[in-house]
Amino acid sequence: MRVAFVSLTTAHHGDGWYARRLQAVAERVAARGHDVTVCCVQWWDGDHPAFDSEGVTYRRVTADHAPRAFVAKLPFVLDGVRPDVIHVATRPHLAVPAAKAAGRLRRTPVVAGWWASPDDGTPPWRRRLAARSPARVLVPSNTVGTTVRECGAADDAIEVIPDSVDVAGIRDAPVDPRADVVYARSLDAGANVEGFLLALAELRGKDWRAAVIGDGPARADAERAARDLRIDDRVEFLGALDPADQVPILKGAHVVAQTATWAPFATSLLRALACGCVGVVEYQADSAAHELVEEDPRGSLVTSPRELADEIVAAADLERWTVNEAYASYDHEAVLDRYVDCYETVVADYGFL
Incomplete structure (x- = not known):
């Protein structure tokens, strides 16, 4: 399975909790034998558009931290990756509908990892769009799930997948x-x-x-x-x-x-x-x-x-x-099973519909 992760920033840019979580999931999915690409702001040196690390391919969407440009260019980058499923972080929120637009062209399902706090200053309409666009909204806890539900996500679209430990x-x-x-x-x-x-x-x-x-x-x-x-x-x-x-x-x-x-x-x-x-x-x-x-x-x-x-x-x-x-x-492996099951389910459901 080809999985595309989308995140403006990664753990290579800074030590944020969500960024560490996304990197860990991407690397574990790759270790399972899946083809994993992370579409992000460039963090590596040089002009080459992609860089491989720990079994994961990182592909440049923008060279600089420019959220608007990132959202605008994202569909074209995803079109080149040709994934079976897109897992997009909700920072910036508009990356979710942008990924959804790219997915619609290729009949590729989108799941969103809710990557935002209630007081991050995002306009409510963007939060609602991010909550309602994907096939699944993956949250780490019921507490975050409540926030997503308040933003308009349907109950059956919210799936709790916790963090994991060894x-x-x-x-x-x-x-x-x-x-x-x-x-x-x-x-x-x-x-x-x-x-x-x-x-x-x-x-x-x-x-x-x-x-x-x-x-x-x-x-x-x-x-x-x-x-x-x-x-x-x-x-x-x-x-x-x-x-x-x-x-x-x-x-x-x-x-x-x-x-x-x-x-x-x-x-x-x-x-x-x-x-x-x-x-x-x-x-x-x-x-x-x-x-x-x-x-x-x-x-x-x-x-x-x-x-x-x-x-x-x-x-x-x-x-x-x-x-x-x-x-x-x-445990890492038990929680990873839940991610892979989610990806396989949304791919099967999208193909059926």
Whole structure:
């Protein structure tokens, strides 16, 4: 099967969550033996229109970051790729109807990966057009699905395909017992690490060690907060770690806390849960983290740092695990099956109709 991914930017341009997700999916689809092309803004050197990396062909739509030109040229580039299915990111939103126009000429179905936040400043009509144009709208969580539904997508067009982690690798990884409680996420404006630290400050009289995994512009403020709360000697800021380096620390911890105010899907939380951590999530309206623990008998939802502290204490009564097989369905291969099944279904449906 020939699959064309469409994204203005990729993980080669920057370290955005959606860009990393799209690259990972594209590379795994290619590893399955499918012919994969990513149509994007050029990120490689030279004048050649395409570049191969990790089994994926990246094809230039524009040389510069110019959304209008990207949308205008996209149908012509897709016509040259001749894919069986088009998977387009909703940034910019008008790339979705542009891909739909190209697909209509060749009777090629389009699925859209919802790549936008509710407050990204896009005019409502563009959001509606992006939501209504494709055969499927793929979202990472029910929280994002609600946003897409509010933009006009039909219920039967929305399909939840979560992010994935290397559950097979987690089973074989060693254990690093340096921390009892962990927080893991990019430390950006939505990280809300302070909520985690406030909960730990409530437990000064308890015996615990904590680790914060992640880096970003909010790290300095978080480290300052730990000093102000006089718990900096018990909280280790580890910076950004590759998933493989995170896993031993997560397997050695007993509790993972998630307090972020924004998360289309809490991948780092998922990794910790698969490593056997007890999950405690502070509910936030713009975060999907709660979806991972709602059905987990070991997990819990809280609404304040005080409640978070109480649940950390309560978790001490639960057995320590180093893997949780309940999250095996989030393994890379299992989630990839869902993408491939979606592509095959829309191709079959399009041909039938």
